Structure formats: structure tokens, C-alpha cells
Amino acid sequence: MEKQAENSSRLVLVLYPFQGHINPMLQLATIFHAKGYSITIIHPEFNSPNPSNHPQFTFISVPDKLLESKVSLSPGDFMNLVLALNKNCAAPFKKCLKQMLDDEHPCERIAGVIYDGLMYFAQTVADDLGLPGISMRPTAAAMLLFAVIPQIEQESVFDRQIPELQPLELTQMVTSMSKSPTDAMTEVRAVSLNAMKRSAGMIANSIEFLENAALSKIREYSPVPVFTIGPFHKLAPSSSSSLLQEEADCISWLDKQAPKSVIYVSFGSMASLSKQDIVEIAWGLANSEQPFLWVIRPGLVLGSEGTELLPDGFLETVGDRGCIVKWAPQKEVLAHCAVGGFWTHCGWNSTLESVSEGVPMLCRPCFGDQFLNMRYICYIWKTGLELENELERGKIEGAIKTLLVNIEGKEKRNKAMEFKGKTELCLREGGSSSISLDEFTKSILSV
Template identity: 65%
Template sequence: MEKQQKSGHLVFVLYPFQGHITPMLQLATILHSKGFSISIVHPELNSPDPSNHPEFTFISISDKLTESEVSDGDIASLMLSLNKNCAAPFQQCMKKILHQKDSHDHAAGILYDTLMYCAQTVADDLKLPGISVGTSAAATLLLYPAFPHLDGKDSISEIEMPELQSLQLQHMRALLLQNPTDAMTEVRAAMTNGTKSSSAIIVNTIHFLEQAALSKVREYFPAPIFTIGPFHKFAPTICSSILMEDANCISWLNKQASKSVIYVSFGSLASIDEQALIETAWGLANSKQPFLWVIRPGFVRGSEWIESLPNGFQESLGERGCIVKWAPQKEVLAHCAVGGFWSHCGWNSTIESICEGVPMLCKPFFGDQVLNSNYICHVWRVGLELQNKLERGNIEGAIKKLMVDMEGEEIRKKAMDLKEKADLCLREGGSSCCSLNELTKQIYSFDYKT
């Protein structure tokens, strides 16, 4: 038992985008509270601010990314370059860490974002436990990995349990196989191999939300899976935003009626054209609901910020609309004035909304956002899908249905029911709390072997 009293040292490896950085730092905070010391290894791109986390050691490694690689929108090629460019610097970094750390604070494992699969190769080379961290829904482990026997013409239907049919995994996997790029093929294979080689898998989800998907995931990946989400509820105070949050919107929310505000935010990467902005603006205005709208600089293609809004639009709203560059989202969703969330359906946004009982209007843009939208609208039934291109009449009608019409009453009720179930999972004896305790024991068991 004496060895268990040692302070184990965990090394986290970040994938350098907001939706991935945030949950990884939340998880680091959670495990730090369990007695582990933490090092954060991150590429140069979108480096987190170490001053927000003085309890961690931050180490930057060279990523050698060019400006065109970052900006051209080819996600698979960017991921491939990141992993190839960071592999050697990360290996050197780990050797330095292993050399420096004394016997009372030695490396107990490497925890890496699933998309930074090069970290698993380094962990294997150094004979350290590698732990894959899924910052998306568990079902993405059925969507993106390359399973050779599932990628045949007919056998892909094997992953379609009745409980999963509403996710349309078969359709989405089929789309991945249409004209795949070399980068996509290589990334899928490497990511699959990395996850299969891992000593454990952590997913930022709640067991009851994805019970069917988790059951199927366990058939393909041998490592134990720990569902300890939502991370943000176990680590509620951390600051990890790359963009400056405008807290003035909270003062505006304080003046609004309960459940009256539609909060609109499309995340840190999506973009729209000027016409879509104008249609969105008039759809929000015509709904007559108060709205808090996040328009990130660069969100509108070809514009700096909101200069493309119709002349006099903001003035015509008076106090009914509030537009900010970035918002403290968790605080916004927890505010009593917020009654709906129009979202791009990123996983962090999805699980944060569920935890506050806020129904969602879904407009996914790319990647796993489509999968999350299917969960929200067709499995959990706590949201509405805004289909086709953005058009003011459709937007107005969808907002009214979600927030005030009788048609949306069942959606609003289901959203509150999910919140109550999520609350139970976080309590002592709840599934997420128990899974966190089991994860801590598992890491200590690795500690005995290293």
C-alpha cells in the first residue's frame, strides 16, 4: 500500500482547438484533485494560457504547421500533419520528463486526445500506459475508426443495433467511404490502431445518454472504458477559452424574463456567408423572443465582425437583442432567463445544454456535429433540427416552436428530465462518480506496473 501514497505524474497531450482543449483541461483539473501532478504538452498552435492553471506544468512542442495547413479547411490533412510533426518532439519531451522526475513523482501515464494518436505510439515505445480521451460522443468511436470488416459493401449494417438506427451511423460511415482522401484513410487507420492499443479509454459522456453506443464500442475496443462526463460539472471553475469572454451579457440576461431568451452560438470554427447572417438576423428579430447572439470575429466570411448586419438592425431591437463576440457559455446556459439554445451541436455545447435542461435548435455544420444533432433530435428528443439553408421564416417558426408553442412542450419537458437524470449521475453512487473512482484506481494500478 505504501506505493499508492506516491504522487503519480500524468502527462496530457492536447489537440489544439477550443472544443478539444477545454475538456482536456477540465479532465486534468479533475485528476489533479485526485492527487496526481499534471503536465500539459501542447502544440504551438492555439497555445493555452498557463496563467489560468498555475497548478499545471505547460510544455510547448514544435508542430511545424504552415499557415495554409491551418486555414485551408482540410481537417484530415491538418490532423495528419500535426501527428507526424509532433511525434518526435513529443518523444523527446517525454524522455526529458522521465529523466527529470524523481521516484516520488514519476510518470503514471500519458492521457491524449484521441485525435493526437501519435502519443500512443510514444507511450508504447517508452512502455508507459497510454490513455485515449474522447472529447466527443462515445458513438464517434463507431463512426470514424476504420474497421476493415465493416467497410465492405454490405457488412457495415453490423453496427446498426435498433437503438442506434436513429443516429444514422450507417449513412454517415458510407459518406466517409465516398472518395476518401489519402489523408483521411491514413488518419482513420492510425486513430483506430492507437485507440485499440490504449490501456484505457475515457469518454466525456454520461452512461445513460449513450448506453447502446457504449455497448457496441466495447465490442471493438478491448481497453476498459470510463464514462466520467460531464467533465465541466466535476471541474466547474476552470478558464480555458482562447477567445475573450464578454461577461456583460450576464447583466443583460439578468433583465430578461425567465426562460424567454434564445441563446445563439455556433462554436469556434464554423462560418457562414453574409446572406445567411442577414436571414439569421431577421429570423431572430421576427420571432419576438429576446436573444443573446454570439458572432465570433471571422464567423461571417469576408467580414471582420457585424458590419454585414442590415443598417439600423441593432437599433431597431432596443434591449431585445444582445450581440457579443464570445460568451461565458456555461454561465449563460445555467441562467434562468435562457429557454433555448440554437447551436452548431458541438459535443461540449450539447452536453452543457443537457446538464442545464435547455432545449436545442440544431444547425450542424460538419464532422460529429451531425451525429450529435441526430442524438438531440431523434434519440433524446430534446431539440429540433433546422433543415436546409438558413431562411428567416423557417428560423422564426422553429424558435417559436422550441420555446413557446404547445408543439414544443414535450421537447421542453424532456430537456428538464434529462437534466435531472444527469444530476443523479454526478452524485455519490451515480454512474459518472463511480466511473471516476474506478478510473483513479485503474491509473494507480498502472502505477504499480511502471
């Protein structure tokens, strides 16, 4: 049981049940717990987090009826999954929150409901019960441009008003999204936008210096304040929220490697590759002659454990120069002195973790906002290289050598280290993220 403090406040956080969303929300919970707030985590039954990893929080599961809904869990059916969760979780969440208010301790009030932006039903429930609702955005803040700027104005704003963001190709993204909008996509956009307008504010897992141009334009259009309190993982004490078992043995392997020599390869928890991709990656890594730590999670190739697809002779060729695991403690890996580069799918969590440790990136986005993140990394921040088109071993070999050792990659390696220093400054007292956190607690949670 949590210790009851005098006149304390409780925050209720609502999870979207996928790894890339669970991690930042639990990190945010840890940040607020360190500020003195009691924490209740409300989550769907699907992909439930392990409460034993966070004994300081109260966890409550609500029915999600996903099995009954027969909705696909694949990235391609993403919008229908969002709709199903919002439809199915609203009533049980309201019942749960109402019960919490009825049982409220005289010396403890519920200060607010912080919800993943995809769980927008929580805003309606918060409104009904007279509580402030706050949307947490686990993507690049730039994605909010599509939410706050009216659709009819987006192309002209992106083309003429934000020259610094031209490399993000925002206009092309607008065109792509408007080509064949599904009913689910249209509904999610409309309802989530409505919820955002009624919220008390938005929390972005980002840093002012990383997205200054985007944030300036977002604040010009947004009807509610936007607080950049990132990167969450650097403000939150280390704790695991991984749904997959991390293989910590890889750290002892890293301990034996030369500084900045290892290419770390991981494509996140949702991406998929073909059998041929695995073969080309394998020989590209082997031929680069750089040590590598490669995450091949089960399901990376559909219906396969992955490692059985490695080409004949590969393991014998690389010997101890390679370490292959099913899942790695990524934050610890990227912070290790032996890691000199990160071949990534460009998920936002991975991007922030790499920026925070000064690790340059080799970018291979798979879907969604990962393409915007890649363009930030390669063409605005210039801390990485894009690996375009089909995966081919010669191209992979060359890209790894450029990123880690060749003179052509020196500017990107230096820029990555510069960004690490800037991130550290933002996290200190008086830094932008520290100030934003204080402003949020004073202006939103003290009401």
C-alpha cells in the same frame, strides 16, 4: 511550483490545439488534479493555452512546424493538419517525456499519458518509454463505433444489430465517408486505430444514459476498456480555457430578462456563415419577439467582423431585446435562469453543456460529427428541433417560438429538464460517471 506530495503521481496530458479539444482536456486535467495527481500539459505551439488560467498545472510547449509545413488550418483540410501535427510533434514530445522520466522525483512517478485521440503519436511514445497511454475522446462516444467495428462489418452491424440507433443514420455516414476517402483520411484512420488497440483504455466525455446503446456495442467490439467520465465540465471546478475573450457583460443583460425567455445563439469557434445567413438570422430573431443573446465572433463570416453585416434597421427594431457579443461565457449563459433555448451548431461540448442545464436546442450542424450530434438531440433524445435546408427568416421565427413558448415544443422543453435531472444523478457519488472515474483510477493509473 506545485507542492511535492509523498509518493504522488503525475499525469501527462497531450492537447490537440483547437478550442473544442482544448476545453475538455483541461477540464479532465482539473478532474484528475482534484483527485491528487500532479499535472503536466504538453501542447503544440499553435493555439497555446494561457498557463495563467491554470497555475496549478505545468505547461510545456513542443515545436509543431505548422508554418513550415504550410498546411491549411481550415476544417476542409482537417486530416492533413492531423497528419502534420503527429509527424512534427512526435520527436520533440519523446525528448520532453524522456527528460521528465530522467528528472523524475523519487517520490513521484509518471502514472500515464492521456492524449487527445487525434494526437495518436503519443501512444507510440508512451509504448517506447514503458508508460500506459490513454486516449481521450472529446466527441460523442457513438463516433467510436466507426473505430472499433471493422469496416467490412459496419453496414450490417448498423443496419441490423442496433435498432435504437437507426435515427443516427450511421449507415449513411459510412457510405458518405467511403465515397471519396483521401490518402490522409485512410492513413489517419489506420494509424489512430492501431494506437487505440495498444492503449490502456479510452476516456469518453459522455454519460452512460445518453449513449447506452452505442456504448454497449462499442464495448462488445473494443479491445480496450471505455470509461465514461462526463460531462467533464460539471466535474471540473470552473476555469476559463477559451482562446477568445469572453464578454461577461452579457450576464448582467440576462439578469434583466424573464425566466426561460431568451434564445441563446452561438455557432462555436470554427463554423462559418454567409452574409445572407446573417441577414436571415437577424430578421428571424427580430420577428420572433423573443429576447436573444447572439454570439457573432470575428470570422463567423469569412473576412468580416460580422456585426457590420447586420441589416439596416435591425438594431433599432430589436432595441434592448437583443444582446450581441463577440464571444460569451457559454457555461454560465446556459446555466442562467433566463435562457430558454440554445440555437447551436451541435458541437459535442455545446451539446453536453446544454443537456446538463436542461436547455432545449435548435440545431443547425455545419460539418463532421455535428450531424450525428444533431440526430441524437432531435431524433433519439428528442430535446431539440432540427433547422433544415436554407436559413430563412420565417422558418427561423417559427422554430424559435416552437422551442421556447408554443405548445408543440412543450415535450422537448420537459425532456430537456428530465435529462438535466438524470445528468445530476450520474455525477453524484454512486452515479455512473463517478463510478467510472473511480474505476479508471484504480484499474489504469494504479498499475
